[in-house]
Amino acid sequence: MSYSCSKCKKAFVESSYSTCSSCSSSDSLSCDGISKKKGVTGPTGATGETGATGATGAAGATGAAGATGATGVTGATGATGATGATGVTGVTGATGAAGATGATGVTGATGATGAVGATGAAGAMGATGVAGATGATGATGATGAAGATGATGATGATGATGVTGATGATGATGAAGATGATGAAGATEATGATGAAGVTGATGATGATGVTGATGATGATGATGATGVTGATGETGPNFAAVGFSAFLSTVSVSASSQLTNWSTANPYYGHANFNAVTGNFTIPVTGRYTILATINYITTAAVAVSLGAGINPFFVVQRTSPTVTNLVSGLLPVLNVNVALVLTLRAVLGNGNITLAGEVLLSAGDVIGLFYNANGLTINLNIGNGGSNGVVWSVHEIT
Secondary structure: OEEEOOOOOOEEEOOOOOOOOOOOOOOOOOOOOOOOOOOOOOOOOOOOOOOOOOOOOOOOOOOOOOOOOOOOOOOOOOOOOOEOOOOOOOOOOOOOOOOOOOOOOOOOOOOOOOOOOOOOOOOOOOOOOOOOOOOOOOOOOOOOOOOEOOOOOOOOOOOOOOOOOOOOOOOOOOOOOOOOOOOOOOOOOOOOOOOOOOOOOOOOOOOOOOOOOOOOOOOOOOOOOOOOOOOOOOOOOOOOOOOEEEEEEOOEEEOOOEEOOOOEOOOOOEOOOOEEOOOOEEEOOOOEEEEEEEEEEEEEOOOOOOOOOOOOOOEEEEEEEEOOOEEEEEEEOOEEEEEEOOOEEEEEEOOEEEEEEEEEEEEOOOOEEEEEEEOOOOOOOEEEOOOOOOOEEEEEEEOO
16 A cells, blocks of 8 residues: 655555655654554545546566465445546556565554545656565455546556566455445446457266156147048949859760850849850950859760870860850860879879869950860760759859
């Protein structure tokens, strides 16, 4: 802390014990012969107007910082007074070289702070003396009312910064005093340019995933949308199997190739205007695809006495006879073919059997079809059909 001589008004620091050069007073904090111990601080006068700031000297190298003494208990903060108007700030001169820091003396107890008096005009700042070691911080007295904050003067140019000294050990922090009332905020200065962004630090490890929260309740079902317009009805398809017949033949004996004739269409079978049950011919009424089905049972009338030749393979066939002869669906009679060396060589049709014909064909209106037996060289008699329970069933129907 700086003081001024009460006789000559010359400023000097609290820890200085040098003789005042103006009034030759010595060994006194105030140059007026008073004891070196600091007395109770008197009331502070009203703050005077701040004079223009002199040019700041060049900044010298900063000396090493002394050890920080223990911090005393902080007194209660007094109410802040109105801040006086701040004078215009002068151009800052270059900072002078900092002297070596002296040892700080023991700090005496702080007296109660009086009312702040008016501040007189500030004289030119002299060179900074050597800083003494910082003494232990005494208890902080109650803070007086702060004066009103004056208008901030223009900031002078900043001098070059001196080398920073080593930081001393931090003393224990005293108890904080009560906070005083906040004074009115001064005018905000323009914000300086933003500095360059620092290097991004390394990303920390990812924390553990938290527990999954419970599933929320299901929302209410939305209203059902309106029913769309019904599409147009498609074209009516054909009356499936409406064109055709189903006929039954009880029995007929044959010994050579022939068409099967004299069919019955009595219930449960049925006929068609284009089916001639006597001749066995069916004239196709309309062009389309037709399904042909036939189940044929047969029995030989006598035991086989001779072996059939290798090229004899009798069969049944549904044949188109007009406008051109075409075999549509056929099925072979089963033949036993035995060749036991030096014992038996035999090739003969089985004594009875069943042949099933099934197929789908494309026929044109006016085509004539019939069911035929083709002996293919077989000369023995066959009974085609064996009465009412094992006869022949033949049917033809248009499917599209």
